[in-house]
Amino acid sequence: MNTLHKTWDLETIFEGGSESEQLHNYVLKTEQEISKLESLVHSFTSPKNTDQTKELSEVVDQIQLVTKRLGEIGAFISCLNAQNVNDKKAGAWQSRKNELSAAFGNLLTEFDQRLVQTDEDVWKSLLKHTPFRQLDFILDERRKAAKDKLELRQESLINDLGIDGYHAWGQMYDAIVGKLDITHEGKTLSVGQASNLLDSPDRAVRKEVFDKLQNTWKAQTDLFSETLNHLSGFRLQTYKYRGWERVLKEPLEYNRMSEKTLNTMWETITKYKKHYLPYLKRKAHMLGLERLSFYDVEAPVGSTEQTMSFQQGAEFITQQFRSFSPKMADFAEMAFERRWIEAEDRSGKRPGGFCTSFPDSGQTRIFMTYSGTPSNVATLAHELGHAYHQHVMDDLPALNQGYAMNVAETASTFAEMIVSDAAVKHAANDTEKLTLLEDKVQRSIAFFMNIHARFLFETRFYEERKKGVVSAERLNELMVEAQKEAYEDALDEYDPTFWASKLHFHITDVPFYNFPYTFGYLFSMGIYAKALNSDSNFENDYIALLQDTGRMTTEDLAAKHLGVDLEKPEFWEQALDLCMKDLNDFMELSAKQRND
Ligand SMILES: [Zn+2]
Secondary structure (H helix, E strand, C coil), X not given: CCXXXXXXXXXXXXXXXXXXXXXXXXXXXXXXXXXXXXXXXXXXXXXXXXXXXXXXXXXXXXXXXXXXXXXXXXXHHHHHHHHCCXXXXXXXXXXXXXXXXXXXXXXXXXXXXXXXXXXXXXXXXXXXXXXXXXXXXXXXXXXXXXXXXXXXXXXXXXXXXXXXXXXXXXXXXXXXXXXXXXXXXXXXXXXXXXXXXXXXXXXXXXXHHHHHHHHHHHHCHHHHHHHHHHHHHHHHHHHHHHCCCCCCHHHHHHCCCCHHXXXXXXXXXXHHHHHHHHHHXXXXXXXXXXXXXXXXXXXXXXXXXXXXXXXXXXXXXXXXHHHHCHHHHHHHHHHHXXXXXXXXXXXXXXXXXXXXXXXXXXXXXXXXXXXXXXXXXXXHHHHHHHHHHHHHHCCCCHHHHCCCHHHHCHHHHHHHHHHHHHHHHCXXXXXXXXXXXXXXXXXXXXXXXHHHXXXXXXXXXXXXXXXXXXXXXXXXXXXXXXXXXXXXXXXXXXXXXXXXXXXXXXXXCCCCCCHHHHHHHHHHHHHHHHHHCCCCCHHHHHHHHHHCCCCCCHHHHHHHHHCCCCCCHHHHHHHXXXXXXXXXXXXXXXXXXXXX
8 A cells, every 4th residue: 555644635526625616616506406406396296197207207316416416515514624623614614504405305395295195006106117116115215204294384383393492402402511511630621521531441530520420410400301301292292293102113214124123132132131241240350349330331451552553554454354355445445545534633623533425426535533542443444334335335326325323334333343353363462352352342231231221211211201291300210220221230330310411312313312323233243244154255245235225124134135034033143142252252361361
């Protein structure tokens, strides 16, 4: 590989950053395309027979065109915002983009309602016609979703009232959190900064910060129980008017999966939990404790000194990818060489990492801050996995490129697993190896126990909320009950105000922002298990699976490409068995170290 740059190149997309003339013209042209869509949608009448394909295909083509253009604009703006948090111009572009998206959203709602009015038989035969055949799943999904909702005027009213109701409660939550702080060693810290200290290797620090955070959240639980009760109340009222009885209807449909799949997943995980109990005990002893508390579960047991330069990290990742998929390795190499990655460690950048795609130009960009730790290398591999997922979908129709949260993490987790497994194999010594293994087991614990607690809490909370307002005290109780159950009662101290401190319970874009994480993790674990036991065809099978993530249910995806039934335990058991391997390796190595 050539010598790599640590900064990305955005000029090949639009020249001139947030002052870009090209971006300006592109946005203007997109506005014109939205106006064109508007007149197409307004004049579009529900097809009465299958001869009316021309009108429908014009609208669909225009929707796909606007989808791509808005995606391109949105991706560019998020790159500008991330690379320099003080770029005011980029902030202004963001508001402009939000307006365009809102206008586009309204046109889509209107279009979907026209589809509902189409006669069932006409609709079925329309979907068999050439322009729509490859979009049949997505168009039918849109129509069904619109059918389950109220008529256009009522849905518009809900949407409009939601701005100052539903979504406003979510924003109120953010506003209250923004005002909270704690003092630690004489310094004032935001709750976000303080939470980072919960990973401290020093238990006294963890305990002190945890207690202070508890006090801070507890002092405000009355406000947070207001935000949570109103937000969920708005959601439940909307469901009631739409005639939706199950709270899980929306999140399951959004993730294109069945309740049976979800239940089978949790049941199988629960059966495997007992294997993690000796690990929690061992970890407690390694930290000099009798039992772990909530704030010890993610504490580090050792440290890794081995670091890799960006160049070394890039070469290591590409090399590991190659043993599973030469195409994925070639893609990664191209992304590095064409400067699709922003990795420089400098101030003024947004924290965290992401991957964003430019659907019009068929490019992607990865954002992160790379300082050479094993976790940086894993993050880089993770984001390259996302980029590769997009890459294999580039030539598909825009409407077939939208995949849900539960499969969104498939390619990324898969890529990350390849690299973190290789890191364990290449560890310099046993201490290093143990730290890396522990990191992997800890990830499983987060998906199987922590996320499970969130899911249990949220389901139970919604059931109680249907009967009326749930008090702050009761929310604390529900949270601790859920945590005790999810962690098999293995911890000493729990986190009663977790429902207040975890943003995910208060976001309004997607309800139940929890189980898709666990699903995605185990789903890619299952694919990884297949890759390890598979012949040379794996690469193409894998690509075909990724390409279908935006156009079928999760059950169909798994049946078609993995030959498994997600509603039965076998697939989940196979994935969990792979997690057991890391667990056993950790237990053996840590026992050996204790005897040395
Ligand atoms: Zn990800």
